[in-house]
Amino acid sequence: MPVNLQPAQPEHLFPVAGVDLGIAMAGVRKAGRKDVLLVRLAPGATVAGVFTQNRFCAAPVILCKKHLASGKAPRAMVVNTGNANAGTGDDGLKRALQVCEAVAAAVGCSSGEVLPFSTGVIMEPLPADRIIAGLPAAKADLRAANWASAAEAIMTTDTVSKAASRKVQVGGRTVTVTGIAKGSGMIHPDMATMLGFVATDAAVPAGVLQELLQEVADESFNSITVDGDTSTNDSFMLVATGASGVKVDGKAAAGYAELRSAVREVSIQLAQAIIRDGEGATKFITVKVEGGRDRAECRKIGFAIAHSPLVKTAFFASDPNLGRILAAIGYAGVADLDTSRVDLYLGDVLVAAQGGRNPAYREDAGNAVMQQPEITVRVVLNRGTASATLWTCDFSFEYVKINAEYRT
Amino acid sequence: MPVNLQPAQPEHLFPVAGVDLGIAMAGVRKAGRKDVLLVRLAPGATVAGVFTQNRFCAAPVILCKKHLASGKAPRAMVVNTGNANAGTGDDGLKRALQVCEAVAAAVGCSSGEVLPFSTGVIMEPLPADRIIAGLPAAKADLRAANWASAAEAIMTTDTVSKAASRKVQVGGRTVTVTGIAKGSGMIHPDMATMLGFVATDAAVPAGVLQELLQEVADESFNSITVDGDTSTNDSFMLVATGASGVKVDGKAAAGYAELRSAVREVSIQLAQAIIRDGEGATKFITVKVEGGRDRAECRKIGFAIAHSPLVKTAFFASDPNLGRILAAIGYAGVADLDTSRVDLYLGDVLVAAQGGRNPAYREDAGNAVMQQPEITVRVVLNRGTASATLWTCDFSFEYVKINAEYRT
Numbered sequence: 001m002p003v004n005l006q007p008a009q010p011e012h013l014f015p016v017a018g019v020d021l022g023i024a025m026a027g028v029r030k031a032g033r034k035d036v037l038l039v040r041l042a043p044g045a046t047v048a049g050v051f052t053q054n055r056f057c058a059a060p061v062i063l064c065k066k067h068l069a070s071g072k073a074p075r076a077m078v079v080n081t082g083n084a085n086a087g088t089g090d091d092g093l094k095r096a097l098q099v100c101e102a103v104a105a106a107v108g109c110s111s112g113e114v115l116p117f118s119t120g121v122i123m124e125p126l127p128a129d130r131i132i133a134g135l136p137a138a139k140a141d142l143r144a145a146n147w148a149s150a151a152e153a154i155m156t157t158d159t160v161s162k163a164a165s166r167k168v169q170v171g172g173r174t175v176t177v178t179g180i181a182k183g184s185g186m187i188h189p190d191m192a193t194m195l196g197f198v199a200t201d202a203a204v205p206a207g208v209l210q211e212l213l214q215e216v217a218d219e220s221f222n223s224i225t226v227d228g229d230t231s232t233n234d235s236f237m238l239v240a241t242g243a244s245g246v247k248v249d250g251k252a253a254a255g256y257a258e259l260r261s262a263v264r265e266v267s268i269q270l271a272q273a274i275i276r277d278g279e280g281a282t283k284f285i286t287v288k289v290e291g292g293r294d295r296a297e298c299r300k301i302g303f304a305i306a307h308s309p310l311v312k313t314a315f316f317a318s319d320p321n322l323g324r325i326l327a328a329i330g331y332a333g334v335a336d337l338d339t340s341r342v343d344l345y346l347g348d349v350l351v352a353a354q355g356g357r358n359p360a361y362r363e364d365a366g367n368a369v370m371q372q373p374e375i376t377v378r379v380v381l382n383r384g385t386a387s388a389t390l391w392t393c394d395f396s397f398e399y400v401k402i403n404a405e406y407r408t
Numbered sequence: 409m410p411v412n413l414q415p416a417q418p419e420h421l422f423p424v425a426g427v428d429l430g431i432a433m434a435g436v437r438k439a440g441r442k443d444v445l446l447v448r449l450a451p452g453a454t455v456a457g458v459f460t461q462n463r464f465c466a467a468p469v470i471l472c473k474k475h476l477a478s479g480k481a482p483r484a485m486v487v488n489t490g491n492a493n494a495g496t497g498d499d500g501l502k503r504a505l506q507v508c509e510a511v512a513a514a515v516g517c518s519s520g521e522v523l524p525f526s527t528g529v530i531m532e533p534l535p536a537d538r539i540i541a542g543l544p545a546a547k548a549d550l551r552a553a554n555w556a557s558a559a560e561a562i563m564t565t566d567t568v569s570k571a572a573s574r575k576v577q578v579g580g581r582t583v584t585v586t587g588i589a590k591g592s593g594m595i596h597p598d599m600a601t602m603l604g605f606v607a608t609d610a611a612v613p614a615g616v617l618q619e620l621l622q623e624v625a626d627e628s629f630n631s632i633t634v635d636g637d638t639s640t641n642d643s644f645m646l647v648a649t650g651a652s653g654v655k656v657d658g659k660a661a662a663g664y665a666e667l668r669s670a671v672r673e674v675s676i677q678l679a680q681a682i683i684r685d686g687e688g689a690t691k692f693i694t695v696k697v698e699g700g701r702d703r704a705e706c707r708k709i710g711f712a713i714a715h716s717p718l719v720k721t722a723f724f725a726s727d728p729n730l731g732r733i734l735a736a737i738g739y740a741g742v743a744d745l746d747t748s749r750v751d752l753y754l755g756d757v758l759v760a761a762q763g764g765r766n767p768a769y770r771e772d773a774g775n776a777v778m779q780q781p782e783i784t785v786r787v788v789l790n791r792g793t794a795s796a797t798l799w800t801c802d803f804s805f806e807y808v809k810i811n812a813e814y815r816t
Contacts, residue, residue, distance in 0.1 A: 055739070123760065229717065310593065316808065323495050323530020327464060327638070355497055356495060357496060400807075
């Protein structure tokens with residue numbers, strides 16, 4: 001059951017001129033579900049992407065990077081669920097290319113202008129023929145107002161479709177930013193999340209767009225974890241169609257701050273949605289680590305807390321078993337950490353002060369915070385000014401059930 | 409339910425002359441259970457220890473290291489369960505010292521010759537008064553033949569007591585090695601396990617003993633994980649009483665190889681017992697990583713597999729969802745890993761070859777291995793000659809239940 005999360009609503013999602021989306025039921029893994037998404041981009045659109053750092057990166061990720069690096073402006077993206085096309089070797093690359101070629105024929109471009117994405121089971125052959133057979137239906141469905149349906153088409157173990165949208169004013173003109181994402185398990189993005197697609201109608205040169213994307217990815221998709229497993233298929237894409245007529249051609253340009261802020265808000269909302277719908281999640285947990293020497297050590301400690309099965313099961317039980325959080329801070333790998341300076345807050349409650357239990361702490365106060373569906377853990381290291389915020393969920397019976405039964 | 413593991417049997421455990429063990433029910437956390445162990449060492453015994461690398465190391469660990477470093481030969485060890493005395497600051501150190509002083513008075517030595525150990529809930533004040541009140545009963549119970557009872561006294565969430573024993577012949581004389589351990593959750597030892605005590609009646613100088621212990625720890629307690637959480641209280645101690653009259657005073661000495669082998673066997677058996685009784689475990693899993701450049705990268709990859717909740721839930725479900733293992737290999741942090749050279753075996757079945765699914769692999773063969781209670785995963789990196797073996801268990805509903813309800 002997702003934590004405070006509603007499915008994507010068409011009426012809340014602003015279309016982005018220059019981006020059309022079409023959906024098909026291609027029976028990739030199971031019949032009767034939306035499982036192929038075709039995205040057509042208007043000529044002149046720029047695209048930026050960040051991808052998984054997993055050494056076993058999937059065939060579509062390899063192809064995506066290659067096509068982006070070619071310098072050609074992408075004209076289409078194609079996404080299938082049900083099969084990740086990862087751990088499939090050269091045969092997987094061939095199949096991904098076959099899909100690109102079929103998409104190219106359908107939308108009228110070259111296969112190098114098509115970016116492929118896959119998500120689902122790892123190490124099984126991609127049924128390229130079924131995906132290709134679904135393309136005519138997806139093409140017939142292409143519409144700018146299709147974001148909510150697109151969000152549904154990319155779901156796997158997600159229980160709720162995920163989308164976010166913003167409008168910002170730049171010099172009297174309106175710029176739109178709309179995005180979708182999927183992901184629920186195998187979530188510990190390293191450069192990007194499972195699949196995230198954000199588009200804007202601003203005009204942004206590819207280099208500027210790529211830099212903006214990397215900054216935003218770090219604060220959004222790279223700051224979440226469900227289970228610490230970095231997927232083979234993580235991809236986070238940002239498209240700028242330019243259809244609004246608003247040009248944002250550098251960091252110093254008018255409108256850059258507004259655009260960055262809108263992209264950041266949409267991306268954080270999508271990343272948080274993945275956590276709210278984390279496999280088996282019953283709690284949405286924000287981990288803030290402050291007073292560190294640098295952001296890297298704050299993130300190390302934050303992720304140690306967020307990955308600990310002991311901490312996560314305590315949250316599931318609404319049990320303020322806070323010693324487990326101290327233990328995680330202690331083994332996070334910050335070798336010279338002086339624990340006698342560490343403070344720990346649960347919500348607003350000071351639980352541990354100077355590395356030991358706060359004498360004034362009463363378990364009732366901790367219990368009251370633990371009953372909430374949304375909880376903030378705050379660690380103050382008192383050794384510098386850096387900080388990091390990340391988001392995770394608890395670890396429930398349901399997580400085990402979902403992942404024990406995933407392929408059945 | 410532990411995997412192929414029987415409780416410690418008194419008749420299988422050889423006493424070690426020079427080591428007497430006494431047990432008490434002190435009501436540290438709950439009434440009516442053995443929760444204090446007193447160990448008296450004969451004069452002249454040498455002791456070596458390795459301890460947790462967790463920065464939040466517990467008060468007894470701090471004191472233990474200090475007493476060992478003083479150069480005095482320890483005369484007693486005292487262990488309580490029910491309370492870890494970790495995350496307790498200066499007050500925790502005071503209470504641990506009070507217990508040492510009481511033990512010193514009971515056995516007739518100085519407090520600096522007593523080594524304290526605690527295990528249980530973190531960040532709660534140690535009830536030193538109750539432990540001290542239990543010491544007379546423990547003292548009255550001191551016997552050399554008490555190893556099985558001692559193994560019971562140090563259990564927390566363990567469902568089965570853990571002990572192992574060997575006799576080896578050295579130059580016509582018999583040397584005994586006997587040990588006990590506890591641990592079931594918060595298991596990812598980093599230098600040592602939760603609590604492990606091994607004793608021998610060989611005579612070994614403290615420096616030699618310490619080196620032997622560190623080597624053996626690396627291959628036993630430092631090669632297991634249940635949940636990836638490194639405890640605040642990990643301690644692994646090796647005692648040599650010399651009572652057998654057999655002197656082993658260096659690596660080149662007669663009997664060193666035999667003694668090392670016996671200590672290693674006892675330690676690995678104890679470490680494996682912890683995994684067989686891992687919280688909620690239904691499967692005992694051996695992870696072998698071979699063909700690496702060095703042992704460190706083999707361990708990195710092995711632990712990435714052993715820590716992945718997705719891999720562990722798949723084992724629980726007996727589902728050969730092997731793509732999850734490839735994904736874990738890929739994100740383990742070996743940056744220059746060439747995945748196209750990686751082979752993966754499940755038992756004797758070649759599942760993935762050269763980084764992709766083995767075309768000859770049939771799911772039936774994987775399923776047959778997965779039904780077994782003991783499973784070996786073998787990863788061949790094909791880039792060197794180093795290897796590492798480690799042991800873990802699966803991730804079940806029961807794990808979540810145990811840890812959600814731990815303090816209730």
